Amino acid sequence: MVTSTEPLRAVLAAQGVDAVVVPNAVQPGMWGDTAVRPDPAGPRRVLYMGSATHGDDLALLRPVFDGFTDADGRPVRLEVVGVTADGADQEWYDRLDVGTAAHYPDFVAFLRSRAERWSAGVAPLTGDRFNDAKSDLKFLEYSMLGLPFVGSDRPSYAGVDAHGGLLTTDDPSAWRAALLEAFREPAPRVARAQAYVRAERLVGAEPAWLAALGL
Numbered sequence: 001m002v003t004s005t006e007p008l009r010a011v012l013a014a015q016g017v018d019a020v021v022v023p024n025a026v027q028p029g030m031w032g033d034t035a036v037r038p039d040p041a042g043p044r045r046v047l048y049m050g051s052a053t054h055g056d057d058l059a060l061l062r063p064v065f066d067g068f069t070d071a072d073g074r075p076v077r078l079e080v081v082g083v084t085a086d087g088a089d090q091e092w093y094d095r096l097d098v099g100t101a102a103h104y105p106d107f108v109a110f111l112r113s114r115a116e117r118w119s120a121g122v123a124p125l126t127g128d129r130f131n132d133a134k135s136d137l138k139f140l141e142y143s144m145l146g147l148p149f150v151g152s153d154r155p156s157y158a159g160v161d162a163h164g165g166l167l168t169t170d171d172p173s174a175w176r177a178a179l180l181e182a183f184r185e186p187a188p189r190v191a192r193a194q195a196y197v198r199a200e201r202l203v204g205a206e207p208a209w210l211a212a213l214g215l
Contacts (some may be wrong), residue, residue, distance in 0.1 A: 002212055007133035007146040007155065022213040024135040025203045030108050031144030033198075034060045035190035044074045045094075046179065047118040047147065049081035049111065057131070058084055060124040060152070062092055063172040070183055079118065081111070087202065113144050123151035127170075132156060139165050142202055143193035148182035150175070164192035 001019040003009045023141040038044065046065075048058065061078060068076040077092040104165055119144030121179040125131040142149045143164070151157045153167040161167050166189075168178040182189065 004016055004135045004137075005133055005156070007129075011133065022208050022212045023201065024137045024140065025201045026137075026140045026144055026197060027203045028198075030105065031141070032112055032115065032146050033144075033194060035148075035187040036118070038116055038119045042181065043077040044070050044119050045077050045079045045117050047079055047081065047111075047121045047142070048093075048123070049121070049141075050084055050123075053084075055084040056126050057124045057152075057198060058093075060126065061122065061171055061175070064175040064179075065092055068176060068179075078122075094198070111145055115147070118147055119186070120150055120179060121145065121147040122179075123149065123157065124155060124175075125154045126153040127154065138158055139163075139193070140197050143190060143197055144164035146190055148186040148189045149193065150178045150182050160193075163196040164189040 001012060001017055002022050003012065003019050004022065004024045006021055009019045009021050017038060048061070058080070065078045070076055079096050080090075080093050081096050081098060096114070098107060100106070121138070123138040123142070125134070132155045136157050136159075139149050139151065139157060139160045149160065149165040151160065151165065151167055153169055157165065157167060166178045166182055170172045
């Protein structure tokens with residue numbers, strides 16, 4: 001069996017299942033290759049996208065975005081795509097409807113067509129066993145979308161700070177500091193991240209799969 005993370009492999013190994021790890025990757029040609037230039041008018045927007053299973057993770061961000069402004073005094077708004085099925089009590093963030101873009105290539109095209117809305121992409125994770133077994137896929141996706149990445153300092157994202165990502169504790173002030181850093185000079189961070197993804201994390205990295213399959 002092939003898994004995307006070491007924690008998942010360890011869970012399987014404990015059950016007697018022989019598994020190997022091949023990290024998640026993104027498909028070449030599907031994503032962009034430059035940093036985006038967000039619209040300077042209106043609020044500064046930050047993207048959080050994902051499947052509708054992240055209600056607890058989303059809650060980590062409420063105190064972060066409550067009254068948050070950037071260095072120029074512009075309001076900073078969180079914009080959510082998916083993440084939670086709960087539509088109530090959401091005055092502190094904005095929801096962007098994907099419409100019919102449910103198929104992954106269509107979803108990527110949807111994000112790319114709106115990339116200039118956002119100044120950063122965030123990936124909060126609560127500290128639990130399920131989250132700690134997840135991969136760093138959001139780092140790859142946000143980076144190739146052209147956005148600086150800010151995420152929770154959890155095992156899933158260990159090491160992304162060596163490739164331009166920013167990691168933070170759950171403390172709201174730490175989140176704000178990381179976001180302000182991401183806003184300051186996004187292009188060099190995005191360039192570092194995209195260089196890493198293109199070199200090591202694209203679908204079709206045959207050596208990784210050949211090694212996993214013992215070929």
